Amino acid sequence: MKILVGIKRVVDYNVRVRVLNDGSGVDTDGVKMSVNPFDEIALEEALRIKEAGNAEEVIVVSAGGDECQQQLRTGLAMGADRAIQIQTSESLQPLSVARALLKIIEREQPGLVILGKQAIDGDNSQTGQMLAALWDRPQATFASKMVLNGDTATITREVDAGLETIEVDLPAVVTVDLRMNEPRFVKLPDIMKAKRKPLDVISLGDLGVSVDGNLKIHHFAPPPQRQKGIMVEDTAQLVQELKNRGLI
Amino acid sequence: MNPKMDVAAIWKQKCPGLMVSTEAPILESHGQDWTRFTTPAPAAVVFPDSSEQVCALVQVAAGAGLALVPSGGRTGLSGGAVAAHGETVVSFDRMRKVLDFNSIDRSVTVEAGVVTATVQALARQNGLYYPVSFASEGSSQIGGNIATNAGGIRVLKYGLTRDRVAGLKVVTGRGELLDLNRGLVKNASGYDLRHLFIASEGTLGLIVEATLNLASPPLPSKVLLLGLESMDSLMKVFDSLRASLELSAFEFFTDRALHHVCRANALPAPFDTTCPLYVITEFDCPDEQAEETVMERFEYCSEQGWLLDGVISQNERQIRELWRYREGISESISHFPPYKNDLSVRVSAVPEFLQRLDGLMQKICPDFEVVWYGHIGDGNLHMNILKPVDLSLDDFESRSHEISERTYALTEQIGGSISAEHGIGMLKQPWLGRTRSGAEIKFMQQIKAVFDPAGIFNPGKLLP
Numbered sequence: 125m126k127i128l129v130g131i132k133r134v135v136d137y138n139v140r141v142r143v144l145n146d147g148s149g150v151d152t153d154g155v156k157m158s159v160n161p162f163d164e165i166a167l168e169e170a171l172r173i174k175e176a177g178n179a180e181e182v183i184v185v186s187a188g189g190d191e192c193q194q195q196l197r198t199g200l201a202m203g204a205d206r207a208i209q210i211q212t213s214e215s216l217q218p219l220s221v222a223r224a225l226l227k228i229i230e231r232e233q234p235g236l237v238i239l240g241k242q243a244i245d246g247d248n249s250q251t252g253q254m255l256a257a258l259w260d261r262p263q264a265t266f267a268s269k270m271v272l273n274g275d276t277a278t279i280t281r282e283v284d285a286g287l288e289t290i291e292v293d294l295p296a297v298v299t300v301d302l303r304m305n306e307p308r309f310v311k312l313p314d315i316m317k318a319k320r321k322p323l324d325v326i327s328l329g330d331l332g333v334s335v336d337g338n339l340k341i342h343h344f345a346p347p348p349q350r351q352k353g354i355m356v357e358d359t360a361q362l363v364q365e366l367k368n369r370g371l372i
Numbered sequence: 373m374n375p376k377m378d379v380a381a382i383w384k385q386k387c388p389g390l391m392v393s394t395e396a397p398i399l400e401s402h403g404q405d406w407t408r409f410t411t412p413a414p415a416a417v418v419f420p421d422s423s424e425q426v427c428a429l430v431q432v433a434a435g436a437g438l439a440l441v442p443s444g445g446r447t448g449l450s451g452g453a454v455a456a457h458g459e460t461v462v463s464f465d466r467m468r469k470v471l472d473f474n475s476i477d478r479s480v481t482v483e484a485g486v487v488t489a490t491v492q493a494l495a496r497q498n499g500l501y502y503p504v505s506f507a508s509e510g511s512s513q514i515g516g517n518i519a520t521n522a523g524g525i526r527v528l529k530y531g532l533t534r535d536r537v538a539g540l541k542v543v544t545g546r547g548e549l550l551d552l553n554r555g556l557v558k559n560a561s562g563y564d565l566r567h568l569f570i571a572s573e574g575t576l577g578l579i580v581e582a583t584l585n586l587a588s589p590p591l592p593s594k595v596l597l598l599g600l601e602s603m604d605s606l607m608k609v610f611d612s613l614r615a616s617l618e619l620s621a622f623e624f625f626t627d628r629a630l631h632h633v634c635r636a637n638a639l640p641a642p643f644d645t646t647c648p649l650y651v652i653t654e655f656d657c658p659d660e661q662a663e664e665t666v667m668e669r670f671e672y673c674s675e676q677g678w679l680l681d682g683v684i685s686q687n688e689r690q691i692r693e694l695w696r697y698r699e700g701i702s703e704s705i706s707h708f709p710p711y712k713n714d715l716s717v718r719v720s721a722v723p724e725f726l727q728r729l730d731g732l733m734q735k736i737c738p739d740f741e742v743v744w745y746g747h748i749g750d751g752n753l754h755m756n757i758l759k760p761v762d763l764s765l766d767d768f769e770s771r772s773h774e775i776s777e778r779t780y781a782l783t784e785q786i787g788g789s790i791s792a793e794h795g796i797g798m799l800k801q802p803w804l805g806r807t808r809s810g811a812e813i814k815f816m817q818q819i820k821a822v823f824d825p826a827g828i829f830n831p832g833k834l835l836p
Contacts, residue, residue, distance in 0.1 A: 138688030154658065156592040158687040194660070198686055309683035309690060311643060312596070312670045 125179045125235035127170040131163040133192040134245045147343045159195045162240025166300045168307040171203045200318035201310045212328040214335045222254035227331040241299040252299035262292035268303045379415035386432045391419040403455040405448035408709045414455035421466040423580045431547035434826040442574040444516030447508035450797025452573045481583040484515030500586035503530035507699045515579045521571035523793035528749040529620040539583030540566045545824030555583040574830040576823040594657040595694045598682040599647030605678035618656040622749030629701045636704035645681040652698045710756035711772035716792030719751040752792040780806040796834045
């Protein structure tokens with residue numbers, strides 16, 4: 125079985141994101157970029173499945189400019205067997221990404237597709253669901269545990285009410301949540317080996333996918349600054365301050 | 373009359389408004405630091421909340437001949453803040469105000485009781501960086517950092533606490549408040565008394581306020597955790613990496629240290645290969661060029677047989693995870709307890725020193741577990757001797773004394789220091805002569821007599 129893992133290049137989650145002054149986007153100049161943490165967990169899970177002898181090949185795929193090759197190389201260094209870059213200079217919406225991934229699925233015929241439950245930049249949480257629909261295969265989203273049993277997989281999902289366990293037929297799309305695993309450190313000798321692993325570049329146009337222009341972001345703005353609190357001396361002052369603000 | 377009551381009564385009578393405690397748990401907690409070789413027995417703990425209160429209490433102490441032990445976050449490792457003989461502990465827990473931040477001067481002015489991590493956070497919030505960083509930064513206070521000239525893991529690139537202190541307010545033994553250097557960058561107007569108080573370990577006066585220089589925020593960085601083949605490789609790897617990368621830290625630890633830190637924190641081993649020695653190093657990695665360089669260096673060092681394995685951080689989370697392997701060591705062995713040696717030699721002398729020290733330990737205490745780690749890029753080695761479970765604390769202490777005697781003799785031969793950054797305090801005091809000449813010690817005593825004529829500040833610490 126082949127496992128396909130999608131990974132996205134995003135601003136590292138520890139970086140304090142700064143909105144550009146003109147509101148046209150987020151400052152990424154000189155900012156640390158990393159693999160989307162949920163995607164890293166997705167890849168870790170795929171590698172564990174392979175190491176347990178339940179898959180033969182792990183393929184990482186990313187859509188974007190050539191800079192995303194850096195994240196694909198990281199994926200290869202973690203242990204993926206080969207990488208595919210869907211090359212585009214456009215900023216893609218989830219539907220376009222899902223369509224592009226579907227084309228890769230048609231070429232590669234994976235038995236399992238694992239994605240992060242969402243990317244930490246757009247927080248859309250749509251690609252996996254859309255992909256499953258386009259592919260017409262089962263989806264198991266927000267997974268925190270996965271057990272493969274031949275043609276099916278038992279998935280524990282993190283839902284609002286607690287945990288839900290479902291069984292899906294394979295092939296399927298699984299999107300993973302934070303608690304699924306702890307991704308490994310990347311070994312330096314493996315980074316060297318990763319340089320020799322295949323990384324195929326396919327342009328979005330060659331896949332026959334057009335950029336979806338239905339959704340356009342007009343403006344970015346930082347959240348409003350929280351106002352400084354005040355300390356009150358006693359209950360009377362507290363009541364007075366609340367009244368002054370028209371809250372009681 | 374109980375002498376403890378007596379001292380407390382003096383404080384209550386002569387310093388109205390000063391918070392005084394004689395409660396047993398407070399006496400115990402505030403009468404000691406992280407060392408566990410002495411029973412804390414202060415007469416009282418006082419908690420001044422202003423420089424004025426500190427001046428007033430020092431005048432009272434000088435008049436009544438009361439010994440004062442300054443106390444910060446109590447994370448010291450040499451017994452510098454231990455009060456075991458009926459002293460009064462002066463705690464700075466209530467002097468925690470941040471007084472000023474100046475973006476043009478790039479400085480903060482804080483009271484002595486402000487916690488190190490608070491200064492770090494304040495700097496970060498203002499787009500700057502306070503680079504003094506070490507394991508106990510969440511509890512240690514700025515006053516104590518200055519009194520011991522604290523170092524830590526970023527000394528390689530940013531220097532020690534001393535390099536950060538732009539101004540200092542201290543209260544001398546006469547109860548005067550001195551305002552030293554006032555935050556100036558340049559000040560060629562005579563003796564720079566500020567530097568006498570840095571690393572004075574509370575023997576010259578009480579630090580009440582400090583102005584600290586902040587640095588530019590660091591560039592994006594990466595962390596390497598490397599497995600080494602032997603001690604011989606240590607400086608070779610250091611040399612090789614430093615030649616082409618901007619290192620902000622270069623630390624080493626042994627497999628025993630790794631064992632303890634993994635067990636105490638339930639951490640998995642960083643990689644499968646077991647190695648006798650590990651290095652953790654952080655370097656500026658603003659672009660792919662630096663990343664390629666580090667790969668080249670790794671390849672080269674591996675080909676030479678110096679490196680056996682290694683991992684590299686991929687994101688900020690992994691940077692923190694990798695640092696846990698080094699920063700958790702001290703705490704993971706604290707329950708033994710360890711006898712800590714904090715030695716320093718010139719960086720070039722590290723290989724010889726390590727080799728001879730290792731030989732010495734195998735000869736004189738093969739029955740003790742020795743855990744090594746340290747800021748090897750600064751020539752600073754922490755050698756921790758762990759108390760075997762079945763040995764009494766007294767017996768362990770006397771054996772440790774013997775070991776120290778031999779260790780310090782060797783340190784002296786190599787021209788090193790018996791205290792790199794922990795201070796002399798009480799524990800290392802008998803051996804000050806191994807690191808300072810008789811003439812130097814005499815000058816230090818004379819300087820102390822000038823600032824502290826009544827001899828009330830931290831008696832029995834640092835100086836004989």
